[in-house]
Amino acid sequence: MFKAPAKYVWMDGEIVPWENATVHVFAHGLHYGTGVFEGIRAYSMKDEVFVFRLQDHLQRMMDSAKIYSLPLPYNRDEMCDAVLSLVKKNDFHSSLYIRPIAFRGLGGISLDARNVPVSVSIIAYPFQKYFDPGKSGLDICVSTWRRLGEPAVPAMAKACGHYINSVLARSEASEAGFDEALFLNKDGNVCEGTGENIFIVKDGLISTPSLASDILKGITRQTIIELIEDDHLRLAERVVTRAELYSCDEAFFTGTAAEVAPILSIDRKPVGNGKPGPVTLRLGKEYEAIVTGTNQRYLKHLTPVYGTRQHDLLAARLQE
Ligand code: PMP
Secondary structure (H helix, E strand, C coil): CCCCCCCCCEEECCEEHHHHCCCCCCCHHHHHCCEEECEEEEEECCCCCEEEEEHHHHHHHHHHHHHHCCCCCCCCCHHHHHHHHHHHHCCCCCCCEEEEEEECCCCCCCCCCCCEEEEEEEEEECCCCCCCCCCCCCEEEEEECCCCCCCCCCCCCCCCCHHHHHHHHHHHHHHHHCCCEEEECCCCCEEECCEEEEEEEEEEEEEEEHHHHHCCCCCHHHHHHHHHHCCCCCCEEEEECCHHHHHHHEEEEECCCEEEEEEEECCCCCCCCCCCCHHHHHHHHHHHHHHHHCCCCHHHHHECCCCCHHHHHHHHHHHH
8 A cells, every 4th residue: 555655735726635635537637648747856954944946946847838838827936835835734854855746637538638727736755865875876778768859749848748758768677677777869869867867977078968959958957067167177068979878987867856876887888987986976975065055156046944044054054
């Protein structure tokens, strides 16, 4: 039996007990994946919980909805408030995963979905590591499946139906004994993981597939790009070929759930010496400092749930 990870769920403007947060089996989104969603993390620090890049995530949800012509009954700031009120109502004080979702509900199964009403929910629950914390990195494979994208669907939208593609690749990888799959795009170039963006390092140059490579515009990717620029490291957003993957010095995934995850091997070929490399370790540490509030420059990305000011967190951190 599935055990409820939270007491309350936010549903269409109300906070309801977990067991009442149900949807009819005739919901349009269940049949066709007609919805958009987000994945957000919150980190616990002392008595406070800080949500990481809350507004940026909900802005991306607004953008995904616009791309799919899904009329959302709440704006970005109302959704941000709803997230905070849900975490408070659950009285969470641990690190969390937060999942806002909007989908077409009850209104028939016509593929002309324009008149099917849109429902919005938010679920939040305690969450620690996405990948096995007992391993120093990931052994991954290149998927036999290609990443979906233009001109069939807009990969930049975080849409529910798109994830059937990720489920195929991730299940195939797990069955073959890998930790994660890496997609190539329709052109055969490097794209992204099933829920992560990828970076490679070769001779000091850090490269990541550009937005034109059918990737999701990851918010962790964006944070890492900012860090790379701050650190005056060399970065290229460009086409990355499969051969470059096998010959790089370092590779790592980035994602809200995955954070910065070193890649140790690709298709059983070791990346570099098969251990997390120096650039990966440095960016991983810097990312951790950002999300845990020890980097003053990035405090703007942390939204407190219970009202602690960001600079009070920093002061407390510096005293540790
Ligand atoms: N690509 C895909 C397909 C994803 O699902 C995710 C997770 N949202 C990412 C990349 C990473 O994006 P973010 O850093 O915003 O979590």
